[in-house]
Amino acid sequence: MKIFEVLQWGERRLKEAEVENSRWDADLLLSFDLGWRREQLYLERETVLSDEQWKHYQSLIARRSAREPLQYILRNQEFMGLSFYVDERVLIPRADSEILIEKLLEFRKSSAKAEIRIADLCTGSGALAVAIAHFWTEAFVIGTDLSSAALEVARYNAQQNKAQVEWREGDFFEPIRGERWDWIVTNPPYIPEKEHRLLAPEIFKEPEMALVGAENGLIFYRRLAEEAASLLKPEGRILMEIGWDQGQAVQELFQKQGFRTQVFRDYGGRDRVVYAEFSMR
Structure with a gap:
């Protein structure tokens, strides 16, 4: 799947779980997973994820869908x-x-x-x-x-x-x-x-x-x-x-x-x- 498709999927899953700011969280989880800045996701929106990257992102979305705080997943808070x-x-x-x-x-x-x-x-x-x-x-x-x-x-x-x-x-x-x-x-x-x-x-x-x-x-x-x-x-x-x-x-x-x-x-x-x-x- 391409990055823009992955983000759309992540947003849908989080919305279904009634997570506020679902698109924001979907973006941050993928940028964290890839080690990129958030804006880079949109510059590289046509890039295809590897199977390993896709599976790992799915696991992060599952954790957030279970209402684990975003900060615990990212292991960071400013x-x-x-x-x-x-x-x-x-x-x-x-x-x-x-x-x-x-x-x-x-x-x-x-x-x-x-x-x-x-x-x-x-x-x-x-x-x-x-x-x-x-x-x-x-x-x-x-x-x-x-x-x-x-x-x-x-x-x-x-x-x-x-x-x-x-x-x-x-x-x-x-x-x-x-x-x-x-x-x-x-x-x-x-x-x-x-x-x-x-x-x-x-x-x-x-x-x-x-x-x-x-x-x-x-x-x-x-x-x-x-x-x-x-x-x-x-x-x-x-x-x-x-x-x-x-x-x-x-x-x-x-x-x-x-x-x-x-x-x-x-x-x-x-x-x-x-x-x-x-x-x-």
């Missing part, structure tokens, strides 16, 4: 302009999370400290920690995760992006207990159990422990609010990704503990990040 390896051990980095890094780097401009200590809790693929270390090179950055398998991916991503990050295994903030930090950042599991069951099929291919934050999605924010004063330096700060409807609830948890808070919205206009500033009383 975040903050950096390339991250991803597989079933880690949550796929989302563009929405970039607002957290952008806000952190805005605060960096006003920081006069020579040494900054930043802890990324629930690091997963290492996207936040690696991006921070890449763009804030003078900072001391660590990433924590309960999953040793996730930390293997994070270490690899740090190496690939030449980022200096220290990795620690353990539950949430336990690996940093007894230390003081200028910044804590985190994208914890925050999806309520009931909502998780209603999400797109691709979500169920990602690790549940990285997504679900108990019944109401707030368990990790509550834990951090209760312990944050002992983890931060004076005037220490926190940036947390949240669900679109959790802004008020998360702010209240931290305000009760004496923090000043603010919500930042993503580019879709939805609440996405809560900022909490520790104030000595």
Whole structure:
């Protein structure tokens, strides 16, 4: 079959499986399979695939039709302009999370400290920690995760992006207990159990422990609010990704503990990040 025929077939199969952006995915899977840029497919649309190439492409389409995330098949996701390896051990980095890094780097401009200590809790693929270390090179950055398998991916991503990050295994903030930090950042599991069951099929291919934050999605924010004063330096700060409807609830948890808070919205206009500033009383 010629390339244009193969792409038409792939698009039809993905549409039948109710995959959104079926033509885009069909194109990316074939360009990945051939090692070509996407536009080259259209320049070489009359090229005939070998039997081996055709069979392998069919296997990729079958995986995507089974609603395996495209990023897991391609083993790649871009975040903050950096390339991250991803597989079933880690949550796929989302563009929405970039607002957290952008806000952190805005605060960096006003920081006069020579040494900054930043802890990324629930690091997963290492996207936040690696991006921070890449763009804030003078900072001391660590990433924590309960999953040793996730930390293997994070270490690899740090190496690939030449980022200096220290990795620690353990539950949430336990690996940093007894230390003081200028910044804590985190994208914890925050999806309520009931909502998780209603999400797109691709979500169920990602690790549940990285997504679900108990019944109401707030368990990790509550834990951090209760312990944050002992983890931060004076005037220490926190940036947390949240669900679109959790802004008020998360702010209240931290305000009760004496923090000043603010919500930042993503580019879709939805609440996405809560900022909490520790104030000595």
